[in-house]
Amino acid sequence: MKKLKHITEVCREIYEKEGFSAVCDYANKILESDSLMKSDIAYECCKACNTDAPAWRHVCLACGQETTPLPLPLPEQLRAEAQELIDGGNSHEKREGYGMMKVLDALTTITAKFCPEPIYFHVIAAGWNGDTQRQEVEVNAGDNGKIMIVKTDEGFVIDVYGQNDLVDTMAVWEDDMNPADDEDEKFDPNNFSLVEKEDFIDEWGQYTDEVCAELGYDEETSDDLLMVDYFFHAESKKWIPKCSSLYTEREQAIADYLKLG
Numbered sequence: 001m002k003k004l005k006h007i008t009e010v011c012r013e014i015y016e017k018e019g020f021s022a023v024c025d026y027a028n029k030i031l032e033s034d035s036l037m038k039s040d041i042a043y044e045c046c047k048a049c050n051t052d053a054p055a056w057r058h059v060c061l062a063c064g065q066e067t068t069p070l071p072l073p074l075p076e077q078l079r080a081e082a083q084e085l086i087d088g089g090n091s092h093e094k095r096e097g098y099g100m101m102k103v104l105d106a107l108t109t110i111t112a113k114f115c116p117e118p119i120y121f122h123v124i125a126a127g128w129n130g131d132t133q134r135q136e137v138e139v140n141a142g143d144n145g146k147i148m149i150v151k152t153d154e155g156f157v158i159d160v161y162g163q164n165d166l167v168d169t170m171a172v173w174e175d176d177m178n179p180a181d182d183e184d185e186k187f188d189p190n191n192f193s194l195v196e197k198e199d200f201i202d203e204w205g206q207y208t209d210e211v212c213a214e215l216g217y218d219e220e221t222s223d224d225l226l227m228v229d230y231f232f233h234a235e236s237k238k239w240i241p242k243c244s245s246l247y248t249e250r251e252q253a254i255a256d257y258l259k260l261g
């Protein structure tokens, strides 16, 4: 009875007689057939042959050395491959290229549908965290780390973490988000227009005779008395109340300013 030769043995002989491509042809025939053996055969990386070679259970069918599985090609690589077939192939290869594209498109759609998780800014958790007893948001920042936003009594703290450590932190005070009208700025004398000052003097200033008549003071000796509650605005020659409950805050600020001048 004739002893059946193992495929590795057969291929070894083909390789020695006809070379590498003949081994590929032989392996391709098996891969295209219904042979049960084809599940054990695959093109893999053979370092000895320095190329992708047909292998039987990770043994190169050409040289007999151990092979390693080819890395799974990325979709972009497959697309490029398909495009190459479409652009430069014969009619059969073109059809194959279009077929590949169709499958790749379908896979992309399926992947997007079932794995919709974006790499960046996927919110991992948001809201009240019972463990830390605070409001917080955890957002992933791709492969590199994550961003935490924590609510504090005063505002927010934004922490950026790398894979291991805190990289940067920033605090934002809630008060700063909508600052109230700045009091200092509101009463800054530089913000009093000339018109506003004149209007103020017109409204609140009185000449000596007017104010003395009103208060019943003697014009000749009234200065010291008037000085108690009024100041003399030299430029307009008018007396102006130092303080008045009738003043608005802004008017008081104008009075304070003119008093200094």
Ligand SMILES: [Zn+2]
Pocket: 046, 047, 048, 049, 050, 053, 060, 061, 062, 063, 064, 065
């Ligand atoms: Zn080899």
